[in-house]
Amino acid sequence: MRITRIVLITVIMASSLAAHGVNIFTLVEDDSILCQCYYNDGSPVRNQMIEIFRTSGVKLLDGQTDDAGYFKFLAGVKEDLKVVLHAGMGHKAETVIKVSSMPEVSTPTAGKKSVSRKTVQTSPETTGLDEEQLRRIVKEVLEEEINSIRGLILQQQRSVSFTTIIGGVGYIFGIFGLLLYLRRRKQT
Amino acid sequence: MHISEGVVAAPVLAAGAAAAVAGCAVGLRKMDYQNTPKVAVLSSAFFVASLVHIPIGPTSAHLVLNGLIGILLGWISFPAVLVGLLLQAILFQFGGITTLGVNTVVMAVPAIVCYLLYSRIIRSRYDAGAAIGGFLAGATGILLAGALVALFLLFSGEQFINVARLFLLAHFPVMVIEGIVTAFIILFLRKIKPELLGGDIR
Numbered sequence: 001m002r003i004t005r006i007v008l009i010t011v012i013m014a015s016s017l018a019a020h021g022v023n024i025f026t027l028v029e030d031d032s033i034l035c036q037c038y039y040n041d042g043s044p045v046r047n048q049m050i051e052i053f054r055t056s057g058v059k060l061l062d063g064q065t066d067d068a069g070y071f072k073f074l075a076g077v078k079e080d081l082k083v084v085l086h087a088g089m090g091h092k093a094e095t096v097i098k099v100s101s102m103p104e105v106s107t108p109t110a111g112k113k114s115v116s117r118k119t120v121q122t123s124p125e126t127t128g129l130d131e132e133q134l135r136r137i138v139k140e141v142l143e144e145e146i147n148s149i150r151g152l153i154l155q156q157q158r159s160v161s162f163t164t165i166i167g168g169v170g171y172i173f174g175i176f177g178l179l180l181y182l183r184r185r186k187q188t
Numbered sequence: 189m190h191i192s193e194g195v196v197a198a199p200v201l202a203a204g205a206a207a208a209v210a211g212c213a214v215g216l217r218k219m220d221y222q223n224t225p226k227v228a229v230l231s232s233a234f235f236v237a238s239l240v241h242i243p244i245g246p247t248s249a250h251l252v253l254n255g256l257i258g259i260l261l262g263w264i265s266f267p268a269v270l271v272g273l274l275l276q277a278i279l280f281q282f283g284g285i286t287t288l289g290v291n292t293v294v295m296a297v298p299a300i301v302c303y304l305l306y307s308r309i310i311r312s313r314y315d316a317g318a319a320i321g322g323f324l325a326g327a328t329g330i331l332l333a334g335a336l337v338a339l340f341l342l343f344s345g346e347q348f349i350n351v352a353r354l355f356l357l358a359h360f361p362v363m364v365i366e367g368i369v370t371a372f373i374i375l376f377l378r379k380i381k382p383e384l385l386g387g388d389i390r
Contacts, residue, residue, distance in 0.1 A: 022192070092192040165239060168275045169232040175271055176228035180221065 022093040024085050025151070028101055031076075037069040037085050037093075044069025045087050053082040078102060190238075190276070190283030190291050191337060196344045204340070205289030211266035211296055218263050226384065227268050230257050234272040234295075238282060251362070255329030256370045258299030259307055259322070260377075260384060265299035266292065290340055298332035310374055311385055318378055319371045326370030327363040334359055 022045060027034040037045035050071045051062040060081065065071045075081065081097045129137075196204075219227060237251040257265050270292045276282040283291045302325040309321035338352040377384050 092195050168279050172232045173228050180224045
């Protein structure tokens with residue numbers, strides 16, 4: 001079935017550090033990793049250098065983002081990867097892709113074993129799917145749904161909201177007001 | 189135009205912080221009851237201006253208004269810019285806490301240069317002169333800030349000429365827009381509140 005090919009999509013944002021509004025969203029799809037790079041206003045980071053580092057700090061590979069701000073690469077290794085985006089003129093962002101977010105395609109033996117053990121306990125002839133398989137499918141679908149919602153929430157958090165701007169202006173007046181108050185007290 | 193965390197080396201950060209502290213000390217000495225509200229208003233204007241994004245080629249740039257701040261505040265630009273940048277760093281993750289000093293220098297030094305260069309022509313009797321002065325102040329503010337960014341990045345490995353050229357290309361439209369905006373604000377202030385431009389600037 002072709003559906004199974006598209007099931008494992010994981011969106012991770014977790015430890016993405018936004019710096020001057022340059023953001024990296026990473027998307028793990030099967031064994032390739034897609035990095036989407038945006039500025040704070042939502043415009044893509046075009047043709048800028050991106051570097052991937054291994055856990056040991058050794059550079060795995062580097063490349064340039066395309067016109068849509070995307071950069072896709074094959075990980076090849078199963079470990080935490082650090083993505084560093086150099087958007088030029090002092091703009092920089094980095095994020096870490098956790099090993100836990102990578103799909104378990106490279107360890108098929110362990111998966112098979114647990115499936116065969118579970119089949120003994122359930123009755124597969126009624127549904128054609130054993131419990132373990134069903135559980136996995138439900139989990140994958142749920143994860144996909146949750147991740148798309150999570151991405152939306154994170155995007156919303158990142159975009160500058162009007163209330164925050166007003167709040168910031170309020171803080172500034174507060175700081176200068178306090179300064180004025182302290183000075184006046186000192187003088188009297 | 190903010191420098192992100194982890195881009196420049198620690199000694200550069202320390203030097204920037206020291207310069208920012210010195211500048212703020214001078215600025216705070218010149219700040220009194222009369223001009224504190226003005227400083228607060230301009231600090232907020234600076235804070236908000238950075239959120240007005242203009243997409244340019246591969247990057248995006250925003251209004252800075254540091255030329256205007258320099259003309260109106262002189263040396264007090266330092267504390268005004270510092271407070272604005274601090275809140276941008278905390279609320280929007282623009283720049284960063286460790287690069288606060290460097291970024292303050294990047295924004296405030298051009299402001300003071302604008303003040304020294306153009307405040308006289310802006311206070312002249314002729315509106316045209318003031319408009320030209322305002323335009324030049326806006327453009328110079330961006331130009332010098334860009335040169336300072338390139339200078340700071342020079343210490344962290346990037347080639348000065350490359351960065352400076354890229355920056356100039358990307359920010360030329362911003363310089364023009366900023367110049368026009370500053371000129372209009374100056375003309376407006378001359379009409380409705382001329383004492384903001386003269387008088388208490390020292």
